Amino acid sequence: MGRMPCCSTEGLNRGAWTAEEDRILKAYVQIHGEGRWRILPKKSGLKRCGKSCRLRWLNYLRPDIKRGNISDQEEDLIVRLHRLLGNKWSLIAGRLPGRTDNEIKNYWNTHLSKKPLTISDLNDKLNDDGGSRSDVDEPPSSGQSQGPLDSRRPAEPRISEASNEVAFNVDELVNLPAILDFDDLLDSGSCSDGIITSSQIFWTPNFSAHDHQDISDFDDLGMLMDVMDYVICPP
DNA sequence: AATTGAATCAACCGCTGCGAA
DNA sequence: GTTCGCAGCGGTTGATTCAAT
Structure with missing residues (x-):
């Protein structure tokens, strides 16, 4: 049984959207809300595939889209x-x-x-704390699992007074709120204005492929991301 | 001014995950 | 438990813009 195409391409417009198409799509979504993309073209009269409508809305027409340079x-x-x-x-x-x-x-x-790889820079910084980490030169990838977490990782997040940098490994990250008081971090002067930048905080360099696997095993990426929120924008 | 190669980004394609039947 | 339809995702393509010559 062959898979049905997402929609017939006959009679459908392709390529760049016109201002009129944008207007129709915007008006339709404002009235009916997002979703039900497959029936949207039929209801709105747009000669576009539902997927195309969804993409256009999400990537271009949504009112909260921030356009312009990435800061x-x-x-x-x-x-x-x-x-x-x-x-x-x-x-x-x-x-x-x-x-x-x-x-x-x-x-x-x-x-x-x-951009030139910065992992080696991070390695250099970590090596300043002692110990060889020659196994962590690979850039992160979403590839296959490469084995268990590195048992040589530090047991605690480390705050370097010299560089104002903090390193975590994945276990630490997941348990971050329990093991690191960010108020202390803030008080330490390691960050300002409630924002910690990457010059002040980074992940351990081998926090990559195999760690992704471990994260998925937690089945709670949301929690991890909440931690990220905490790191990025402390309350 | 014309040409060409590089860079950018909107849009498309195919696949996956999930929920309903 | 299986099938089907849908939404969403990530990789890729191709048109357009920009910069260099």
């Missing part, structure tokens, strides 16, 4: 979230109000993926 702070967050989650663009986008998964994916592919 340094946003880029910072994208880098850290990507290190944490891999190519989970929708999850990353969910942490950047007004930004879409498509926009972040494009931004990553055109800007960040071409």
